[in-house]
Amino acid sequence: MSILAIDTATQVSSVAVADEGKLSAELTMQARLTHSETLMPHIEQVLRMAAVKKEELAGIAVSIGPGSFTGLRIGLAAAKAMAYTLGLPIVGVSTLKALAYHVPVPGVRIVSLLDAQKGNAYVESYRWEQGTLSVVDAVEVAKVTDIVAHCARIAEPVLLTGDVVQKKIIGKMELPAGVMTAPGQYPDAAGSLCGHARPGRAQSRPSGQCHGYRAGLYPPQ
Amino acid sequence: MEKNQEEILTLAIESSCDETSAAVLRGGREVLANIISTQIPVHQKFGGVVPEIASRKHIVNIMPVIDECIRTAGVSLKDIDQVAVTYGPGLVGALLVGVSAAKSLAFSLGVPLIGVNHLEGHIFANFLSTPKLEPPFMALVVSGGHTALVDVRGYNHFKMMGQTRDDAAGEAFDKIARVMGLPYPGGPRIDALAKEGNPLAIDFPQALTEKGNFEFSFSGLKSAVLNYINSEKMKGHELNKPDIAASFQHSVIEVLVGKAFQAVKEAGRDTLVLAGGVAANSGLESRLREEAAKRGVNFSYPSKILCTGQCRHDRLPRLLSGSGRPLQRPVSQCSAGAWS
Ligand SMILES: [Zn+2]
Numbered sequence: 001m002s003i004l005a006i007d008t009a010t011q012v013s014s015v016a017v018a019d020e021g022k023l024s025a026e027l028t029m030q031a032r033l034t035h036s037e038t039l040m041p042h043i044e045q046v047l048r049m050a051a052v053k054k055e056e057l058a059g060i061a062v063s064i065g066p067g068s069f070t071g072l073r074i075g076l077a078a079a080k081a082m083a084y085t086l087g088l089p090i091v092g093v094s095t096l097k098a099l100a101y102h103v104p105v106p107g108v109r110i111v112s113l114l115d116a117q118k119g120n121a122y123v124e125s126y127r128w129e130q131g132t133l134s135v136v137d138a139v140e141v142a143k144v145t146d147i148v149a150h151c152a153r154i155a156e157p158v159l160l161t162g163d164v165v166q167k168k169i170i171g172k173m174e175l176p177a178g179v180m181t182a183p184g185q186y187p188d189a190a191g192s193l194c195g196h197a198r199p200g201r202a203q204s205r206p207s208g209q210c211h212g213y214r215a216g217l218y219p220p221q
Numbered sequence: 222m223e224k225n226q227e228e229i230l231t232l233a234i235e236s237s238c239d240e241t242s243a244a245v246l247r248g249g250r251e252v253l254a255n256i257i258s259t260q261i262p263v264h265q266k267f268g269g270v271v272p273e274i275a276s277r278k279h280i281v282n283i284m285p286v287i288d289e290c291i292r293t294a295g296v297s298l299k300d301i302d303q304v305a306v307t308y309g310p311g312l313v314g315a316l317l318v319g320v321s322a323a324k325s326l327a328f329s330l331g332v333p334l335i336g337v338n339h340l341e342g343h344i345f346a347n348f349l350s351t352p353k354l355e356p357p358f359m360a361l362v363v364s365g366g367h368t369a370l371v372d373v374r375g376y377n378h379f380k381m382m383g384q385t386r387d388d389a390a391g392e393a394f395d396k397i398a399r400v401m402g403l404p405y406p407g408g409p410r411i412d413a414l415a416k417e418g419n420p421l422a423i424d425f426p427q428a429l430t431e432k433g434n435f436e437f438s439f440s441g442l443k444s445a446v447l448n449y450i451n452s453e454k455m456k457g458h459e460l461n462k463p464d465i466a467a468s469f470q471h472s473v474i475e476v477l478v479g480k481a482f483q484a485v486k487e488a489g490r491d492t493l494v495l496a497g498g499v500a501a502n503s504g505l506e507s508r509l510r511e512e513a514a515k516r517g518v519n520f521s522y523p524s525k526i527l528c529t530g531q532c533r534h535d536r537l538p539r540l541l542s543g544s545g546r547p548l549q550r551p552v553s554q555c556s557a558g559a560w561s
Contacts, residue, residue, distance in 0.1 A: 036317055040324045054329060069273065070314050073280050077321035080284050085298060085329035 001058040005189035008035040008075035009067025009095040010163050015042045016189035017050040024050035028188045035074040061192045064092035066114050066122040096124040098191030099161045100133055103182050109154050113162035116141050121164045123147050144168050152176030161185055229302045236319030237311025237339050239264050239275055241282040245294035254294035258282040272312045279318035308336040343496040351521045359490045361481045363390050364497030368437045372488045382484045383435025390473055393439040397446050401462055411466045412502045418463030420471035427476045435484055442472050474508050485518055495522040
């Protein structure tokens, strides 16, 4: 019961396949190629790497933004056409939430930031409680500087994640005490898979975990 | 088991501008279904196509349009032998929706994907109206979105002789019609009005007429007509709309006719084909016919149902497979390789 996940919300192109919560294969690239050029060859390749036939898929997860206008439309058009042709259920996953699924750490405020241009970011904050990700402050657009300043007033440790961290924060901004940046700041398909696999979101299996702690930085709680 | 060429089922998708459309064709000439979702009323409010809104609408409409098309055609998805899609020219964001969906459909069905140049779609309309037509020939493509001279050297070999540097001829027709208070779409209205006017009454400019230049420019002409209308209004003169329409149309037609026959001569062709929405303009058609007869050149133009009013992108899917021949070229990357 494999799920195919697609993320084309940022300049990173990412495709992954998971089977019952196990990440079988993933291809994440940040090259100078457009999503239009890379997406279908990557889907083909990831399915081959995972040794899963497209006819064997049980569902498709796709990131639905916020993110790049054209990138999202490429991913969505491909996901919809594939789901239609293969008769599969399709699940949209918030790109911000997909980022937070990579950091399954309790006792921390996770703040996901995605570029909204002109010094602004889409921002949403989360907390893990008993293995469930819950939204603390719902999505809005704010100035990156204001978001960072606001983080200083949060009582618990803050972990910033998202493309804005690399683009606008690391090395460019003094971070207040208790505010840290997460490694791997780009959303990817593995994150979307986690979102898909969460209870209440899934229209089909798999259940369970497929967190993005591939780097071994964050052990599962 | 190889399917007979006449039995091949093509699913064609077009999303280059403000219409999402899909068609199912059998053997390249038989249209089993053609479903169109137009966004014209949405864009009309803004006086033109808004690219972001177009992309948004395409992503919403594309799967329902394809689904309705398959059902109307009475075929099963798994019977589709190939997928064709317009890859350009057009609005990039809009095109990408159709191209991404088409690539994904082709992959999911395990069939080839064929990229079709939008101008080819217009040109191949002529294969439906003139069954005996065969390359090589010179094509004059005139529509709401394009003005181009294309040397069609073979079914898969095209050479762009020249295209518009700024406005397409059709855009100029619409803009001037709007200023004269004529309802949308303006092209046919100006054509009708021009029949009652004197084409030599007002001396409007003709751009880039030097020999050997196959590019077009209509923005200067458009401004000249608009300035003329404004100054007449300022002087309190009653507008002689038939004369304005006739004189404007005369300028457009003379440029198109002059360059078209120059291109025919330069490329050594014996046939000129008129394609695109503005091909329905009777003044243009009759001038080309007259000039062709005088020069001993064959002249072909599509039947009006295929080129009324505007660019008529909605007609394109049925044209995408044209004679059935252009689709032999697999374009997995959708590159314009056959164009030189
Ligand atoms: Zn067109």
